[in-house]
Amino acid sequence: MKIVVCAKYALDPGEIRIDPSGKPMLDRVPRKISDIDKNAMEAAINLKEKHGGTIQVVAFGPESARDGLKELLAMGADEAYLVVDPSDGRLDTMATAEALAAAIQKLGGFDLILCGEATIDGYAGQVGPRLAEKLGVPQVTYARSLTVEDGSLIAERDLEDAYEKVKVPLPALVSVTREINTPRIPTLMAILKASKKPFTLWKLEDVGLSREQLEQLSGIELVDMQGFAVERKRVVIKDKPVEEAVEELVSYLFKEKVLGA
């Protein structure tokens, strides 16, 4: 089976600070592989263990994404491909899907594309369905379990009001939820081995695209960004007998006028 995992080296929202004027400070925010992409990676490994085949990781992002993709190689991917985004993340999901599709097409055919239900930074969940449409394959979103049999994929989807079991012929694209598995943490040995696995850096031109083309395609224009600085009081009561701690808490809550009328 030929499996492609799409990953994003995303800004870690936990590290984003808001400046006094209310603007988010996005420079030098640490990045990491979006958590749910690791679930997609784990799902890919499980399928490979059962059915054999290859796992290729494809990403569109800054050159520094190499560090994150190494983690996925250490988890069990065979090869990683990074298409460098020259725009510093200003392109929208349509441009991202275009770049990923071009890279995947350059890699030849695929049986299954796996991605996370959304990424931790933007949480839009658009790239998966856009990529499926662009490549002309069916999509299965919000999968919390999946199996492959006789060229078809069966997945259980987690919708708000129901669990839905669906069957699609391969090739297909599947987005997974966090609950599908627990991503493995690579061993030191696996991390060392990963540095020898094939890693390919592509410029947009290498996949037949250009920056101008993607900028024109990108459908969203950012008008303004405003940060919400929610400052909590962080009063922590500890090392006190339970009754005493509770009385202290209740007196705070009365002072805040949030108890009773």
Next chain:
Amino acid sequence: MAGEAKTILAYSENPDTLFELLSEARELAGKIQGEAAAVLLGEKVEANLEELGAYGASKVYIVENPQLKGFQVEAYTDALYGVAEQVKPELILIGATKRGKELAPRLAQRLKTGCVAECVGFEVADGEIQMKRIVYAGKVSSLQKVKGKPAVATVPPRLFEKRKAEGKAEAVSLQVEVKAPKAEILEVKPKEVSGVRIEEAEVVVCGGRGIKSKEDFKLLGELAEILGGQVGCSRPIAADRGWFTEWVGLSGKKVKPTLYFAVGVSGAIQHVAGIRGSKIVVAINKDPEAPIFADADYGIVGDLYKVLPALIESLKKHLKKG
């Protein structure tokens, strides 16, 4: 039909969400001298024109097709794309249910246009519609504009109120090509949905992984009852353990109570993103290092199984009338 009034199309497979979208679409349409229209898709469609009109639709576009039996995203993309090609709307609003959230980007991709996911507000500047969405786990509000036409946006259910007014809708049946979807639905297991609107609760008592069994949620229920609040849970409790169907957090319900209790909740950033609108956050957790304490106003480090009963007793005493 191009060249006529500017149209804002609203679609959701959920009737209540559709009414909410229409109410908002009518208001927005007023600001761009346009009109709001509903789209109904299905194998067979029964359109209540009076109701749809009252909620804001001037027109109701109807596509009936055997392929639209059950919600298959490929078929629904075909149908909505067909409608958009004929109607040429300015903006397509889609309810941000999970089905809507997978339909909108696929549709936008086929229309070669931008899509703003989970819009929480609209603004009109110089006749152009701008859309606001929340990014970076609730920390940043981003105002965006779609460059091409039509714009596509998804809107969370229950964000806007459905508002009835004077209005009459006219039905327009459309013929569009809908191909047989490649996917097949094998089984649908409905979840038991509580029907409680936790988003509107004044007090929320939320349980996390520190709660050992489903039974123990009774303790949280007791606290919620004293304070006239609702009980909720974090994502692992609902999605992993399956004790409830809905959870509080970025990917679930966003709450904005006056008082929020996080009981045995570690405080992952995605959880905190769903409670940012809370006035006062109280954390109870036995782990002093739990991240929730950094996102709480008041916290008690302690065993929830001891703290909760004591808190319940104390509140009963203090809140007794007289």
